Structure formats: C-alpha cells, structure tokens
Amino acid sequence: MFPRHRPRRLRRTESIRRLVRETVLTVDDLVFPMFVVPGTGVRREISSMPGNYHLSVDELLREVERVAELSIPGILLFGIPEHKDECGSEAWSETAPVQCAVRAAKQAFPELCVMTDVCLCEYTSHGHCGVVEDGRVLNDPTLELLAKTARSHAEAGADIVAPSDMMDGRVLAIRGALDEAGFSEVAILSYAAKYASAFYGPFREAAGSAPQFGDRRGYQMDPPNVREAVREVAADIEECADIVMVKPALPYLDVLAKLASTCSTPIAAYHVSGEFAMLKAAARNGWLDERRAALEALTSIKRAGADFILTYYAPDAAGWLRETAC
Numbered sequence: 001m002f003p004r005h006r007p008r009r010l011r012r013t014e015s016i017r018r019l020v021r022e023t024v025l026t027v028d029d030l031v032f033p034m035f036v037v038p039g040t041g042v043r044r045e046i047s048s049m050p051g052n053y054h055l056s057v058d059e060l061l062r063e064v065e066r067v068a069e070l071s072i073p074g075i076l077l078f079g080i081p082e083h084k085d086e087c088g089s090e091a092w093s094e095t096a097p098v099q100c101a102v103r104a105a106k107q108a109f110p111e112l113c114v115m116t117d118v119c120l121c122e123y124t125s126h127g128h129c130g131v132v133e134d135g136r137v138l139n140d141p142t143l144e145l146l147a148k149t150a151r152s153h154a155e156a157g158a159d160i161v162a163p164s165d166m167m168d169g170r171v172l173a174i175r176g177a178l179d180e181a182g183f184s185e186v187a188i189l190s191y192a193a194k195y196a197s198a199f200y201g202p203f204r205e206a207a208g209s210a211p212q213f214g215d216r217r218g219y220q221m222d223p224p225n226v227r228e229a230v231r232e233v234a235a236d237i238e239e240c241a242d243i244v245m246v247k248p249a250l251p252y253l254d255v256l257a258k259l260a261s262t263c264s265t266p267i268a269a270y271h272v273s274g275e276f277a278m279l280k281a282a283a284r285n286g287w288l289d290e291r292r293a294a295l296e297a298l299t300s301i302k303r304a305g306a307d308f309i310l311t312y313y314a315p316d317a318a319g320w321l322r323e324t325a326c
C-alpha cells in the first residue's frame with residue numbers, strides 16, 4: 001500500500017526502465033511491403049505513402065539492398081501488372097513484375113525472406129479479389145486461380161506466399177497446389193483475420209486496386225466481430241496455414257491479443273497503409289513526433305501479441321532502433 005508501495009521507483013532512470021521493460025521492438029520484428037511495376041528505371045513516389053515507391057525490378061533491387069543492410073529480415077511484394085483483365089491472368093504470369101522481382105531479389109539476397117501477396121485485385125479489371133459473375137464474387141472458381149498464382153510465386157523462388165483475398169478454402173487449395181508442384185517447403189502466411197477496413201485507402205491508390213463496383217464486405221470480415229476472427233484463424237490453421245495474420249493492426253489490437261492468447265502458430269500483424277499515412281500526415285504538419293509515435297505504435301502491436309509486423313515504417317524503424325542501440 002502507498003506510501004510504502006511506489007511504482008514510480010522502477011521508472012526513475014532509463015537503466016531501471018530498461019531492466020523491467022516487458023516488450024522490446026527489434027529489427028527482427030519487421031517486414032517491409034514493396035510495390036513492383038513493369039519497366040526499368042521506374043521510381044515513382046506514392047503520394048499518399050511518402051517514402052514508398054512504385055519500383056521497377058532494377059530500382060527495387062537497390063531498395064532491397066538498403067533493406068538488407070538494415071538487417072530487416074523480410075519483404076512482402078505486391079505487383080502492378082501491365083494489363084488488367086476479367087480474371088486477373090497476369091497474376092500467374094511467369095514474366096509479370098512480382099515473379100521477376102522475386103527471382104532477382106532471391107538471386108541477389110538469398111538470405112532475405114521474400115514473401116509475396118497472393119491476390120487478384122491488382123490484376124482484375126473490376127478490382128475485386130476473385131472471379132466476378134453477375135456482379136457477385138464467386139468463391140470456389142477463384143480458388144484455382146489463387147492456387148495457380150501462389151504456385152507461380154513459388155516457382156520464382158518465394159519463401160512465403162501470403163493469400164490476402166479472403167475466399168473460403170484458399171489455404172487448403174494453395175497448400176495442395178504447392179505440394180503437388182514440389183514446393184512443400186514454401187510456407188503460407190494467411191491473412192486470416194482481414195477486416196473490410198477504410199484504412200486500406202492509400203494502398204488501393206498505390207495498387208490501383210479499388211473495386212469498380214460495390215465493396216469487399218461480402219468477403220472481408222465485418223469490423224465489429226472478434227469471435228469470428230477466432231473461427232477464421234482456426235479454419236486456416238486446420239487448412240495448414242503456417243502463420244496467421246491480423247489486419248489492420250492498431251484498430252484491431254484486441255483481436256490480436258485474443259488470438260495471441262489462444263493460437264499456437266506465429267501471428268503477424270499488418271500495420272496498413274492508412275495507419276502509416278495518418279502518422280506521416282500528422283508528422284508532416286508538425287503535430288506529432290514521428291519517430292516516437294511510430295515506434296510507440298509498432299511496440300504496441302508487438303505488446304498485443306504480434307510475432308512480427310508488416311509495416312511501411314520498416315526501414316525508418318530499423319534505422320531508429322539502430323541509432324538507439326548505439
């Protein structure tokens with residue numbers, strides 16, 4: 001009881017605070033999402049995501065070199081195709097930007113963990129994540145296309161494929177296709193609890209993947225639900241997901257904490273484009289100390305239970321953490 005009991009004693013100096021700190025964010029917790037486009041010599045900043053670029057493969061390699069120098073363990077690649085069509089056929093093309101980028105990145109940096117986002121929305125003319133018929137997004141016919149896409153990423157050398165489409169049964173379909181093609185060592189990171197969120201806004205501009213009609217609420221999760229996330233994650237683990245993901249991160253820390261306390265596979269969290277853009281915008285207006293706010297946000301995601309975090313802040317955070325360590 002106060003006055004004998006005084007929690008402030010352990011907050012008095014930085015060395016004491018370091019000793020009793022419960023969560024420590026390190027560079028090992030970070031994965032950097034990147035956008036690959038066709039062509040060469042392309043390096044275009046994405047206006048709503050300052051410091052992030054549309055990169056052709058050659059420019060991407062330079063950026064990956066920086067990532068590797070910072071000791072960031074992994075990247076997640078998104079591709080912007082040359083042409084979009086009804087069924088998103090460039091998604092599984094051997095010569096599309098993502099497949100070329102995976103080959104180049106693995107060749108230049110074999111130790112780096114290269115992940116690929118498996119989805120059709122960047123590749124379809126209607127911007128939905130699956131096959132569309134009469135204005136509906138069909139589940140089962142989409143599975144085969146996702147499986148083909150994942151297999152083509154594995155053939156290019158991806159270490160981990162990450163389906164983000166939210167079709168039912170996609171993890172099982174992808175596992176089957178990978179195993180059949182001899183890629184039993186390629187892991188699946190499932191966007192298991194992916195919510196129909198407004199925070200993907202800047203990404204959709206970056207990827208040109210906004211749905212041309214309707215929205216994604218018929219396949220992505222309803223934001224108010226948490227027990228449903230437990231069910232989604234259980235189903236994906238049953239289908240052999242190696243890692244499950246919660247997305248977005250900050251508005252869903254309760255979901256993350258709940259899953260972390262019940263599920264035995266590693267859990268990732270995606271600090272998405274809108275979460276990044278909010279911090280950037282406030283920092284640019286001089287309203288926030290960017291470094292402190294970003295590291296606090298990332299640390300809170302780890303504290304809630306994430307084993308690693310996909311974040312557009314990865315290079316900045318890695319640099320800041322390195323400075324602090326010196």
Ligand code: PBG
Pocket residue numbers: 117119121129164165199200201202203204216271272273274
């Ligand atoms: C593709 C996909 C999206 C994101 C990752 N993969 C967009 C969406 O579902 O509309 C969002 C990433 C971000 O906002 O940073 N399905």
